Amino acid sequence: MRSTELSAAAWRKSSYSNQDGGECVEVADGCNDVVPVRDSKNPHGPVLAFGATGWAPFVSAVKRGDVSA
Numbered sequence: 001m002r003s004t005e006l007s008a009a010a011w012r013k014s015s016y017s018n019q020d021g022g023e024c025v026e027v028a029d030g031c032n033d034v035v036p037v038r039d040s041k042n043p044h045g046p047v048l049a050f051g052a053t054g055w056a057p058f059v060s061a062v063k064r065g066d067v068s069a
Helices: 052-064
Strands: 010-013 025-029 034-039 048-051
Touching (some): 034 052
Antiparallel strands (some): 034 048
16 A cells, blocks of 8 residues: 555544553555554554455454463
8 A cells, every 4th residue: 555545544543542642553544455553653654454354353462461572
């Protein structure tokens, strides 16, 4: 995915982000077949792009504690 394709993306902070300013994750909605994710502290940094079908299993794994930094 090219970064220019995300230039108009509407990013929102994840409800699971830490409200104290750490571990802040943003997700962009409305991108065809992918769910872009980035670190809100580094908005011009790298973006992870999950396939839409892989997003729900990823979120489930995070909720279970199967994914760590």
